[in-house]
Each structure stands twice: as structure tokens, then as C-alpha cells.
Amino acid sequence: MSPLSVLHASQLITLSGPKRPRVGTELSTLGIIHNGGMLIRDGKIERVGPSDEIEKNVGDAEVVDAGGRVVMPGFVDAHTHLVFAGNRLDDFERRARGETYEQIAKAGGGIWSTVVKTRAASELDLLAQAKKHANWFLRCGTTTVEAKSGYGLTVEDELKILRVMRQLKKEAPLEIVPTFLGGHAVARELSPDEYLDVVVTEMLPRVSAEKLAEFCDVFCERGYFNIDQSRKILSAAKKLGLSLRGHVDQLTNSGGAKLMAEMGATTADHLEQTDEQGIAALKKASVQPVLLPGSVYALGSSRYPRAREMIEAGLAVVLATDFNPGSSPTPSMPMVLSLACTQMKMLPAEAITASTVNAAYSVRRGDRIGSLEPGKLANLVIFDCEDYRELAYWFGIPQTHSVYVRGECVSRSGGL
Numbered sequence: 394m395s396p397l398s399v400l401h402a403s404q405l406i407t408l409s410g411p412k413r414p415r416v417g418t419e420l421s422t423l424g425i426i427h428n429g430g431m432l433i434r435d436g437k438i439e440r441v442g443p444s445d446e447i448e449k450n451v452g453d454a455e456v457v458d459a460g461g462r463v464v465m466p467g468f469v470d471a472h473t474h475l476v477f478a479g480n481r482l483d484d485f486e487r488r489a490r491g492e493t494y495e496q497i498a499k500a501g502g503g504i505w506s507t508v509v510k511t512r513a514a515s516e517l518d519l520l521a522q523a524k525k526h527a528n529w530f531l532r533c534g535t536t537t538v539e540a541k542s543g544y545g546l547t548v549e550d551e552l553k554i555l556r557v558m559r560q561l562k563k564e565a566p567l568e569i570v571p572t573f574l575g576g577h578a579v580a581r582e583l584s585p586d587e588y589l590d591v592v593v594t595e596m597l598p599r600v601s602a603e604k605l606a607e608f609c610d611v612f613c614e615r616g617y618f619n620i621d622q623s624r625k626i627l628s629a630a631k632k633l634g635l636s637l638r639g640h641v642d643q644l645t646n647s648g649g650a651k652l653m654a655e656m657g658a659t660t661a662d663h664l665e666q667t668d669e670q671g672i673a674a675l676k677k678a679s680v681q682p683v684l685l686p687g688s689v690y691a692l693g694s695s696r697y698p699r700a701r702e703m704i705e706a707g708l709a710v711v712l713a714t715d716f717n718p719g720s721s722p723t724p725s726m727p728m729v730l731s732l733a734c735t736q737m738k739m740l741p742a743e744a745i746t747a748s749t750v751n752a753a754y755s756v757r758r759g760d761r762i763g764s765l766e767p768g769k770l771a772n773l774v775i776f777d778c779e780d781y782r783e784l785a786y787w788f789g790i791p792q793t794h795s796v797y798v799r800g801e802c803v804s805r806s807g808g809l
């Protein structure tokens with residue numbers, strides 16, 4: 394691969410800084426270089442600086458002229474449900490008619506309807522649909538996603554989903570961080586205790602033996618897995634060497650944030666209902682909160698997580714899409730930035746830090762991605778705007794100009 398230089402970015406958003414997730418006022422420090430440029434060799438960033446300085450060192454490198462546009466690291470989406478079959482259009486319409494979650498589930502919708510379709514789908518069918526999703530992410534400027542299983546709920550179907558992720562990783566340029574979410578819901582054919590036993594004694598050992606996941610997640614919520622059941626799943630995963638994430642305090646404040654702190658989890662996700670005690674517990678245990686405003690929006694709710702209090706408490710906040718067919722059908726990080734600024738009162742710069750470098754640390758890849766610094770992978774996006782704040786400001790219109798993964802162009806507006 395020939396070396397590449399990117400020149401004349403109106404703002405080169407480097408996010409250079411300490412080698413750890415950013416907190417407090419660091420969240421609004423983007424390390425901007427005006428009329429910036431960079432040199433890329435072997436898929437990695439070699440040099441970053443003012444354009445004229447980079448130009449002197451271009452040598453035989455191919456030149457990409459950013460033409461006065463914003464250049465920044467590819468988004469890292471730290472919470473997605475990438476692999477599933479079908480959609481939930483009927484649920485969507487029912488919600489528009491005013492039906493409740495319970496009514497929709499009774500009528501055959503909800504998570505279970507996606508489980509039925511995903512079980513029936515072959516590995517190849519799932520892979521084809523996942524490729525389509527992967528392409529959507531790239532087109533929105535996302536170059537890495539964390540992806541969860543959880544629509545299989547049998548040993549074989551959970552493994553099938555994780556294998557699809559492994560195959561997708563080989564076939565698509567999108568980088569994938571796999572998470573086992575057998576504890577997404579209780580399989581209907583089993584009692585809660587029977588299913589819990591299958592997750593702990595059958596699924597987790599297989600996932601670990603086949604090295605199919607880096608993280609284990611659980612849906613800790615009334616009607617799904619309570620605190621004790623969630624603790625059992627997470628403890629078993631931890632013993633097998635998996636790192637931990639959790640869907641907690643989304644619909645009710647059940648003390649999920651405290652559980653994630655107690656377990657030494659990497660992240661606690663959702664947190665719409667988390668109070669001061671929960672925030673303090675996360676801070677004490679250095680757990681990163683992953684906030685998912687897209688799901689609050691898509692469910693028609695108005696109870697967004699308390700991002701400002703979390704930032705003020707010193708938490709290393711992360712933003713993600715929660716891409717899934719039921720409650721957050723969006724792969725768009727720019728849409729999430731818009732919601733973060735308008736609904737959660739985060740600053741545009743804070744939202745960008747939360748969806749790049751902080752997100753990278755939350756998937757244990759902070760040393761490789763999330764900022765444009767020498768030594769890191771050349772995963773970057775050119776956006777068709779001059780000021781980074783435009784990303785969160787204009788909404789409903791794609792601003793992606795082109796996307797690079799390891800120095801290679803993988804998506805361009807108007808096609809490759």
C-alpha cells in the first residue's frame with residue numbers, strides 16, 4: 394500500500410491528549426489543527442501537523458486534498474446490536490398508534506419477534522443483512538463498532554450470531570468488537586432459572602472456548618434479569634476472563650449502576666434512571682457510562698440520562714447509537730451527537746470526544762484508535778463541513794464526504 398497524505402483540513406480534529414479516557418473539561422478539548430494535514434504509512438498515522446509542514450514531507454505519498462473540510466477520527470460506536478434478522482416495522486407503527494410496550498409484546502412484537510426471525514435465519518442470511526448494516530455505519534463515519542449477540546437465546550443460535558460477527562470482521566472493513574449478550578431476555582421455552590443455568594454452564598464456556606467474544610453483557614431490568622441473576626451471569630463471565638458491560642437502569646432504577654461498579658465492569662450502559670448514588674458508584678470504580686439517546690428518542694420518551702451531572706462528577710462519558718431493530722433503529726452517530734447536544738445539553742466538542750477517544754477506551758482499544766496521533770490506525774473521516782460543530786447542528790442530512798480505514802478509502806459520498 395502506497396503512503397497517503399491528507400492535506401488542507403479546515404479543522405483537523407486530532408483529539409490528541411493523555412493516553413486515557415477524557416474527563417471534565419478535557420472532554421471539550423479537541424486538539425484542533427487549522428489547515429491541518431497528516432501522513433499515513435502502512436495503514437498507520439506517521440505524522441500530524443499544519444498542512445504546509447506535512448506537504449514538505451509528502452515524498453511519493455498519494456495526496457488527498459480535504460479541500461477545507463473537517464477531518465476527524467472515525468467514530469467508535471461502543472454499543473450496537475449489529476446482527477439480527479428482519480425489522481420491527483409493525484412495532485413501530487403500533488407505537489405510533491399509542492400502544493404500550495406490553496401490548497406490543499402481547500401482539501407478537503418486541504425482542505421475542507426478532508429472536509424468532511434470527512433463529513430461523515441461516516448464518517449466510519444473517520451475514521448478508523449484517524453486511525448491509527456495516528455499510529450503513531461506514532457511510533455515517535463509524536469505523537469501529539462493538540456488537541452484541543442476544544437474539545438467539547439458545548446455545549447454537551447465540552454462537553451462530555457471534556460467528557457471523559467473526560466472519561463479517563474478515564469480509565468488511567468495519568472493525569467489530571464482539572460481546573456476548575445471552576442474558577438479553579429469557580428464552581420462552583425455559584423458566585428464568587433454567588435459562589440462567591444454560592447461560593452460565595453452557596453458553597459462556599462455549600463462547601470462551603471458541604474465543605468468540607471479548608465482553609459479556611446483560612439486560613438488568615424488571616422482567617428480564619434482576620440484580621442477583623445479572624450478578625451470576627457477570628461473575629461467571631469474569632471468571633472466564635471476559636470483560637463486562639451492562640444494560641442498566643434503563644426503564645427502572647434497580648441499582649444496576651451500583652452492580653456494574655461492584656463487578657468492576659468496563660462500562661455501564663443506558664443509565665436513564667440512574668441517580669446521584671449510582672453516578673458516585675461509577676466514579677469510584679472508574680466505570681465508563683455509555684449513553685444512548687437514540688433509544689430514548691425512538692421510544693418517544695423524554696427521560697434522557699443525566700449527562701451533565703456525570704461530566705461534572707468526573708465520569709469518562711461515552712455516546713453510542715444502541716443500533717437495534719426495536720428501540721433504536723439508527724446507525725448514525727451524527728444523529729446521536731445532535732440528540733446529545735439538544736436533549737442532554739452536552740457541548741458539541743464533548744459529544745465528539747465521547748464518540749471517539751472515550752468510546753475507544755471503552756472497548757479497550759484506546760491505544761490504537763479514537764484519535765489522530767502518530768502510531769494509531771489511520772481510521773478517519775472527511776466531513777463535508779468547515780466547522781466540527783456542524784456535525785451536531787445540521788441534522789437529518791448526511792455530511793460524510795469519505796471514510797478511511799487503515800489508510801484505505803472504504804466509503805465515499807456518491808460511491809467508491
Ligand SMILES: [Zn+2]
Nearest residue numbers: 472474640715
Ligand atoms: Zn442495547
